[in-house]
Amino acid sequence: MPLTKELIKQALTGVAHPDGDDLVSRGCVLNIAACDQDASVRICYTQGHPDQPQPPRDTLSNLGKFAEQVIRAAAKAQDIENLGLVIDFVDHAGQVILKLKSDTKNTSDTAESNAKEQVPQNNAAAGLPGVKHIIAVGAGKGGVGKSTVAVNLAVGLARQGHSVGVLDGDIYGPSLPTMLGLETMDQAVIESTLQPFLVHGVKSITMGKLVDPEKPLIWRGPMAHGAFHQLIERTQWGELDYLIIDLPPGTGDVPLTLAQSVQLSGAVIVCTPQKVAQDDAVRAARMFESLGVERLGVVENMSYFIGDDGKEYDIFGKGGAQQMAQKLGLPFLGSIPINTALRQNMDSGNPTKNFEESTAGGPQLPSALDQLATHLVAQVTLASMSKSNQAPTLSIS
Numbered sequence: 001m002p003l004t005k006e007l008i009k010q011a012l013t014g015v016a017h018p019d020g021d022d023l024v025s026r027g028c029v030l031n032i033a034a035c036d037q038d039a040s041v042r043i044c045y046t047q048g049h050p051d052q053p054q055p056p057r058d059t060l061s062n063l064g065k066f067a068e069q070v071i072r073a074a075a076k077a078q079d080i081e082n083l084g085l086v087i088d089f090v091d092h093a094g095q096v097i098l099k100l101k102s103d104t105k106n107t108s109d110t111a112e113s114n115a116k117e118q119v120p121q122n123n124a125a126a127g128l129p130g131v132k133h134i135i136a137v138g139a140g141k142g143g144v145g146k147s148t149v150a151v152n153l154a155v156g157l158a159r160q161g162h163s164v165g166v167l168d169g170d171i172y173g174p175s176l177p178t179m180l181g182l183e184t185m186d187q188a189v190i191e192s193t194l195q196p197f198l199v200h201g202v203k204s205i206t207m208g209k210l211v212d213p214e215k216p217l218i219w220r221g222p223m224a225h226g227a228f229h230q231l232i233e234r235t236q237w238g239e240l241d242y243l244i245i246d247l248p249p250g251t252g253d254v255p256l257t258l259a260q261s262v263q264l265s266g267a268v269i270v271c272t273p274q275k276v277a278q279d280d281a282v283r284a285a286r287m288f289e290s291l292g293v294e295r296l297g298v299v300e301n302m303s304y305f306i307g308d309d310g311k312e313y314d315i316f317g318k319g320g321a322q323q324m325a326q327k328l329g330l331p332f333l334g335s336i337p338i339n340t341a342l343r344q345n346m347d348s349g350n351p352t353k354n355f356e357e358s359t360a361g362g363p364q365l366p367s368a369l370d371q372l373a374t375h376l377v378a379q380v381t382l383a384s385m386s387k388s389n390q391a392p393t394l395s396i397s
């Protein structure tokens with residue numbers, strides 16, 4: 001007899017939950033997969049109780065080992081001797097908090113479990129379920145166009161056919177409500193899960209829709225960290241190819257903490273061409289390096305100005321950011337000109353207009369933005385090819 005999901009589910013009804021009932025009837029068993037002699041089970045101990053903290057590791061471990069024994073006994077009753085089993089305990093965000101792996105030796109239903117615990121090494125910074133790449137957009141200082149780049153990258157990627165989300169991590173000065181035109185919309189919440197807005201082809205979420213926009217947000221590091229976490233984890237993102245995070249500007253405590261709190265595929269650094277802006281961008285690049293975050297590239301914003309005569313005017317010293325990127329050995333993703341239409345489109349919450357020649361003040365801006373998205377995809381692909389994707393795990397026997 002093959003191993004089936006039903007068999008495993010039936011076995012798990014025999015595992016009592018410490019708070020009453022069994023794992024299956026409490027809805028804690030989120031997923032069961034079975035193939036030949038291998039099976040995996042995904043369990044959320046606090047399912048249905050999102051405010052309840054996760055229990056100590058020992059509790060999960062004991063429960064997992066008991067679950068393993070009942071599954072093994074059920075498999076043995078079907079003459080399956082060589083069962084390979086993985087039990088993942090996950091939190092509400094779907095993040096694995098404990099993995100139990102066991103192999104073939106133990107086939108007795110009374111014998112000790114042979115499961116080994118594996119704790120994700122980078123537990124504090126895990127990814128998000130269903131989200132392939134999380135990309136932070138940072139800048140050494142405010143006002144260089146970081147949010148503008150984050151939004152236009154998101155819309156550009158969506159226009160190329162990717163499923164994209166954008167999170168306003170700039171919790172002190174959220175710009176997304178204005179730039180995406182969310183002002184008249186209300187934040188939807190279903191069973192304490194935030195529903196992202198879906199406008200301009202991208203999903204988005206911003207603290208600007210959850211707090212009073214008139215009140216300045218004076219949050220210290222830990223509070224900002226908590227707020228950011230709730231924003232990212234409590235949002236029902238669904239399946240995304242890219243989640244773009246607009247980080248707070250600078251290299252202080254808050255952007256540093258936020259950049260560490262989720263597993264990033266990499267970071268984009270936004271800079272204007274002037275020397276002073278470059279110095280700040282170098283600090284931002286070093287911050288990401290010190291955190292072990294892949295630097296996907298530099299964007300030069302407000303690179304040059306195109307006058308009504310169609311000529312390029314070099315106001316801030318075009319190419320400065322590109323040279324800086326070269327010096328640091330970082331990819332250069334492209335430049336965005338200073339463009340009145342861009343400013344107007346962003347102020348009126350119409351980023352899609354930046355991609356149409358007729359509403360973007362000519363062909364330069366749409367082509368520059370399109371190239372940025374293309375180059376970013378290429379860098380993300382290169383980065384994921386060059387690193388062995390899986391974070392290493394520690395085995396605790």
Ligand code: ADP
Nearest residue numbers: 142143144145146147148302337338339343346
């Ligand atoms: P940051 O996030 O770095 O503080 P923003 O993205 O909020 O900066 O941009 C600041 C202002 O500059 C916004 O009004 C934005 O519309 C404008 N801006 C940004 N980039 C450009 C550009 N290339 N051309 C014209 N205006 C721009």
